[in-house]
Amino acid sequence: MRSVRSRLGVLCLVALFMSLAGLLPVRSATPATLSQMTEDGRQLYLRGCSSCHGLDGTGTPSGPSLERSGAASAYYYLSTGRMPLADEAQPRRKPPAYSRAQIDLLVDYVASLGSGPAIPEVHLETGDLAEGGVLYRSNCGPCHTAAGIGGALSYGRAAPSVTPADPVEAAAAIRTGPGQMPVFGPEALSDHEVASIVRYIRFLESPPTPGGAALGGAGPIPEGFVAWIFGVGTLVLAVLWIGKLEGGHGRH
Amino acid sequence: MNQPRPATRSRRLARWVDDRLGTAYLATKALRKVFPDHWSFMLGELSLYSFVILVVTGVYLTFFFDPSQAESTYRGSYEAMRGVEMTAAYRSALELSFDVRAGLVMRQIHHWAALLFVATMAVHMARVFFTGAFRRPREINWMVGVTLLILAVFNGFAGYSLLDDQLSGTGLRIGYSIALSVPLVGTWLVSLLFGGEFPGPDIIERLYVIHILLVPAVIAALIGVHMAILLRQKHTQFAGPGRAEGNVVGERVWPTYAAKGLGLFFLTTAVLAALGGLAQINPIWIYGPFDPAEVSAASQPDWYMGWLDGAMRLIPPWEVRAFGYEVPNPFFPGAVLPGVTFALLYLWPFLEARFTGDRSEHHLLDRPRDRPVRTAMGVATIAFYGVLFLAGGGDVLSTTFGVSVNAVFQAFRVLLFVLPAASAWVAYRLCRDLAQRDPAPADDGSVAMTALAGVAEDGRDQDDRAGHDGPEAQGQAVGKHH
Ligand code: HEM
Numbered sequence: 157m158r159s160v161r162s163r164l165g166v167l168c169l170v171a172l173f174m175s176l177a178g179l180l181p182v183r184s185a186t187p188a189t190l191s192q193m194t195e196d197g198r199q200l201y202l203r204g205c206s207s208c209h210g211l212d213g214t215g216t217p218s219g220p221s222l223e224r225s226g227a228a229s230a231y232y233y234l235s236t237g238r239m240p241l242a243d244e245a246q247p248r249r250k251p252p253a254y255s256r257a258q259i260d261l262l263v264d265y266v267a268s269l270g271s272g273p274a275i276p277e278v279h280l281e282t283g284d285l286a287e288g289g290v291l292y293r294s295n296c297g298p299c300h301t302a303a304g305i306g307g308a309l310s311y312g313r314a315a316p317s318v319t320p321a322d323p324v325e326a327a328a329a330i331r332t333g334p335g336q337m338p339v340f341g342p343e344a345l346s347d348h349e350v351a352s353i354v355r356y357i358r359f360l361e362s363p364p365t366p367g368g369a370a371l372g373g374a375g376p377i378p379e380g381f382v383a384w385i386f387g388v389g390t391l392v393l394a395v396l397w398i399g400k401l402e403g404g405h406g407r408h
Numbered sequence: 409m410n411q412p413r414p415a416t417r418s419r420r421l422a423r424w425v426d427d428r429l430g431t432a433y434l435a436t437k438a439l440r441k442v443f444p445d446h447w448s449f450m451l452g453e454l455s456l457y458s459f460v461i462l463v464v465t466g467v468y469l470t471f472f473f474d475p476s477q478a479e480s481t482y483r484g485s486y487e488a489m490r491g492v493e494m495t496a497a498y499r500s501a502l503e504l505s506f507d508v509r510a511g512l513v514m515r516q517i518h519h520w521a522a523l524l525f526v527a528t529m530a531v532h533m534a535r536v537f538f539t540g541a542f543r544r545p546r547e548i549n550w551m552v553g554v555t556l557l558i559l560a561v562f563n564g565f566a567g568y569s570l571l572d573d574q575l576s577g578t579g580l581r582i583g584y585s586i587a588l589s590v591p592l593v594g595t596w597l598v599s600l601l602f603g604g605e606f607p608g609p610d611i612i613e614r615l616y617v618i619h620i621l622l623v624p625a626v627i628a629a630l631i632g633v634h635m636a637i638l639l640r641q642k643h644t645q646f647a648g649p650g651r652a653e654g655n656v657v658g659e660r661v662w663p664t665y666a667a668k669g670l671g672l673f674f675l676t677t678a679v680l681a682a683l684g685g686l687a688q689i690n691p692i693w694i695y696g697p698f699d700p701a702e703v704s705a706a707s708q709p710d711w712y713m714g715w716l717d718g719a720m721r722l723i724p725p726w727e728v729r730a731f732g733y734e735v736p737n738p739f740f741p742g743a744v745l746p747g748v749t750f751a752l753l754y755l756w757p758f759l760e761a762r763f764t765g766d767r768s769e770h771h772l773l774d775r776p777r778d779r780p781v782r783t784a785m786g787v788a789t790i791a792f793y794g795v796l797f798l799a800g801g802g803d804v805l806s807t808t809f810g811v812s813v814n815a816v817f818q819a820f821r822v823l824l825f826v827l828p829a830a831s832a833w834v835a836y837r838l839c840r841d842l843a844q845r846d847p848a849p850a851d852d853g854s855v856a857m858t859a860l861a862g863v864a865e866d867g868r869d870q871d872d873r874a875g876h877d878g879p880e881a882q883g884q885a886v887g888k889h890h
Contacts, residue, residue: 290696368504392531394676
């Protein structure tokens, strides 16, 4: 028993170092007890997160308490690569710093710190695309823009693009309200409505563009630039060319 | 053998019309006009051709567009909107985009043409400004041009407000608050246009009549006036060998200039068709139907309204009381700024004449470098409105470059005054240096006397300015029959 434990411990440590170095996606291979997993999560937490969130998760001046975050919030922040926070004013989406398995361990550990929402389940096929569009435009469009490309909020903050989010990340964001985003609990949006919204977000990832190039989805500003640079540009070249052509001089 | 050639059918028709209306006189006169050849004199045509395309595509759109605010439900082929409640106006615009044959490409060409209509007008106007073509006797045509610009901008705004999508609603809401902010008459203005509190039950139907009938008709009429004045006064030209205040050297309208114009029309159509077919514009299905309760931060107007939008974003939150009235904040960027802008544009020819003391007639153009003060002021003006335009997209810039919006707007407030001053200084210095290196060619007075010959020294066609169009033209004009 003891040797298995220590071998596992060594394995974990090696895996941790390698994954921290970004070399290997690791999976804790052997089935382990619940407390065992929480313990592994705790180790990951102590190394990667405690400097800001405190040894016991109650927070420090450089990071908030995680006691009410729950699995949903932890999943959102870890799966979108926002945690561990790098040197940035607002957490940004990055490639995740941890493997899926390590994320699971950390999520379980953060969930064990207190009470908070579980990772939401999304059944995309139950969602209604058009309803999702209506709900998205009224609840989310004001910050994330109608096309989902993201927009500025005040004081250097921004609502990011929603299209990179996978269904679970998106649902977790809706349910937990990360950063300046409001929380949309079950009283505000039913599970069915969340599924509809997430379906619409997936649709926005590559919406049909029957009219040709979408110009980044940012509306009249890029359209104005295209009109001036391509439109006026080519027409002025045409004028230069035609203006230089020599006419035959009538009947002379 | 000596029989006259049998008149062709078209000739007979032409003669039939001419016998009754005397059109040959006018036509020959116009066709024999000499038009000076400098490429920049063709810029105005670009606006004309854009307008033609606007009318053609606009008429197609009217067959399918339903300017009504009645409740309605979309049941067409765009899945993400099926079953959604909306106004009939927005529904018919969706149907135009997805369910009407060639509807989307027509919509897109129409909208691109609107952007280019105003843009080419701005370029044409810049040409007229920087070369001093607005000076006596052409002040009236300059003012007709400014009116056309205002009408085009207004009609563009009216156009994209019709579709009742979220962007048009946001634009209209701003229009509403500007109209309401006008002291004394604001409330009356608003009830006249909107028929009640925003959004108002009537606005789309009223805008529709304005957009497809009223303003286009006035634009067409004013284009006619613009051209008639041009024919009457004859075009200006740059100084050069054989060119004098008293003559016009270039090519006759028929056939040379007409062929060039037709070619340019085809090219304009080609560019607009390419844009309309290849680049999406105003994807209203993404914006969704207008909902007054929704306020989207990142909505911008079309470029030609962008400077107003930028001004609305840059203005500090001043509260002004005058004569016991609270003057609402949007009044300054929304009403005072365009008022002053267009008043200065209208008055420019007179202001300049006053400052320079030069009130004589001019048919020879200035090279921009020979008028450094005017050129510098023009450059400063472009910089000023350019900064306002960019400020309208401040939040898009802030997300694109990851800078805080507040920092972006503070920077724009500074740039709004620094950039025009700096660019004016640079333009002034450049003009001075260029003019020194390459002095202006003088009015070639020696040739004015040869004007009646109809041919300039270098073999080009030539008219004099006294109202005679050269000997052939006169000969043709008198003889009504061929
Ligand atoms: C006789 C001339 C015109 C007619 C008959 C006409 C007709 C129409 C109609 C029916 C619409 C709404 C349908 C739709 O776009 O889906 C429309 C939209 C529009 N119009 Fe016009 N129009 C004319 C001239 C102009 C002019 C001179 C401008 C601008 C300078 C202009 C700019 C616009 C714009 C920007 C839209 C929105 C287009 C879109 O996003 O689809 N139009 N026009």
